[in-house]
Amino acid sequence: MKLLDGGAPDTRPTSIHVVRPPPRPTELTAPPHAAAEFEAIWPKRFDLETLRAMLGDGADQVLNDVLASRVNAPVWSLAERGGRRWRPAVSRLAFLVTGGTPPAPPAIFQVAELLHTGSLIIDDIQDGAEERRHGPAAHIAYGVPAALNAANTAYFRALEILRRCLPDRPRLRALDMLAEELFAAHLGQALDLALGPRLQEMVPSTAHYFVLARAKTGALVRIAARLGAIAAEADPADETALGVWASELGVAYQIHNDLDDLAASMQDVVACRPTYPLLLALEDDGPAAAALRARLADRR
Numbered sequence: 001m002k003l004l005d006g007g008a009p010d011t012r013p014t015s016i017h018v019v020r021p022p023p024r025p026t027e028l029t030a031p032p033h034a035a036a037e038f039e040a041i042w043p044k045r046f047d048l049e050t051l052r053a054m055l056g057d058g059a060d061q062v063l064n065d066v067l068a069s070r071v072n073a074p075v076w077s078l079a080e081r082g083g084r085r086w087r088p089a090v091s092r093l094a095f096l097v098t099g100g101t102p103p104a105p106p107a108i109f110q111v112a113e114l115l116h117t118g119s120l121i122i123d124d125i126q127d128g129a130e131e132r133r134h135g136p137a138a139h140i141a142y143g144v145p146a147a148l149n150a151a152n153t154a155y156f157r158a159l160e161i162l163r164r165c166l167p168d169r170p171r172l173r174a175l176d177m178l179a180e181e182l183f184a185a186h187l188g189q190a191l192d193l194a195l196g197p198r199l200q201e202m203v204p205s206t207a208h209y210f211v212l213a214r215a216k217t218g219a220l221v222r223i224a225a226r227l228g229a230i231a232a233e234a235d236p237a238d239e240t241a242l243g244v245w246a247s248e249l250g251v252a253y254q255i256h257n258d259l260d261d262l263a264a265s266m267q268d269v270v271a272c273r274p275t276y277p278l279l280l281a282l283e284d285d286g287p288a289a290a291a292l293r294a295r296l297a298d299r300r
Contacts, residue, residue, distance in 0.1 A: 034085045037106045041161050042079070042114055042154065044072050074138040074150035078117055081133035087112040087224040090246060094228025098238050107165050108231045111158045112224035118154030119185070119220070121147050126193060155182075166231065174230045181219045181226070188215025195274045203293075206279050210251060213276075218250030 045068035051059040091109035096102075123129075124137040125144055131137060139147035162174045191212045195204050204212075225246035229239040258275040261268045268275045282289050 034088065035079070037088065037110050038079055038085070038113060041107050041110045042072070042075055042117075042157065044068065044076055046072070070142065070146045071150050071153050074121060074142045074147050075114075075117055075154050077135070077138050077141055078120055078132055081135055083117075083133065085113055087116060087220060090221060090224040090249070091228035091231075094225040094234075094242050094246075095232045096228075098229045098232040098234030098242070100228070100232030100234075105165055105231055107161055108227055109224075111161055111227055112220050114154050114158050114161075115182075115223065116220050118151040118158075119189075121151035121154075123189070126189075170230050170233055174227060177226050177230065178223065181223050184215045185219035188212055188217070188219065192216055192274070203282050204274050204279060206276065206283060209274060209276055209279050212274070213251045213254040214247050217254040218247040221246040221250035221253070 045064055048059070048061065048064055051064055051067070055063075088106075088109040091112060092104055095104050095109070120132060121138045124132055125139045125148060129137050130140050135141075137147075138150065141147075142150070159175065159178065162171055162178070166174055191208075195208070195212070222243045225242040226239050229242050255276045258268065258277055261275065262277050268278075278292070282292055
């Protein structure tokens with residue numbers, strides 16, 4: 001304590017410099033160009049000539065309006081609400097680090113984001129969720145049939161973008177990779193859907209969690225990284241290495257989301273979803289784990 005002249009303690013208020021913490025990752029927003037690049041592969045309405053080339057000369061503006069409201073709009077209902085849109089950055093980094101020559105192909109970098117948005121629509125249908133990104137889930141706003149069809153259309157649009165934007169050799173390589181990773185992603189989703197309701201009967205281990213997270217969340221990050229490498233026509237070994245890195249990045253991202261839920265609404269815990277914090281707590285022998293097991297037993 002500082003003393004005044006004469007030995008008395010100095011009790012006068014002092015100025016305090018408050019250091020604000022950096023913004024949490026959940027507060028980060030997508031870069032300004034992200035929406036424009038996303039719109040380039042998923043427009044708010046498809047070009048009429050493009051529709052006629054696919055559907056025939058009878059496709060007119062009336063049908064285009066219908067498709068805009070029932071196919072394009074459900075996807076945009078989520079895309080316009082933001083999201084971090086960091087997967088295109090993973091694609092760009094992979095393209096550059098494996099020797100890709102600028103200008104980089106922005107449409108290729110948005111493919112993983114389009115697949116991700118479609119997967120969110122289907123995920124909400126399967127979970128019975130009513131809200132996504134602070135607004136109604138797509139199936140609440142547009143109905144389950146339209147939302148499900150829009151999400152599936154987004155999946156196939158991603159394939160069409162690769163067909164149109166990549167030369168023959170990398171295109172075949174990219175389509176092979178997508179077949180592999182989308183299969184893994186759907187196996188991961190199956191595990192998520194199955195293990196959640198069974199958490200009251202059996203407690204998966206954290207090892208099970210990592211399998212699930214690498215399959216479900218990691219797949220889309222691997223797609224982003226591997227597409228960047230494929231667009232750069234990188235050595236397959238480099239593509240594989242980037243896939244391993246991206247897989248672990250996806251797991252870290254999923255754990256971060258689990259912690260966000262734990263710090264905010266705890267909806268995942270209440271719903272007994274197999275999140276990392278919950279499974280980690282249940283592996284302990286302490287009183288917290290005993291209380292959690294008792295709570296789960298009460299819900300049987």
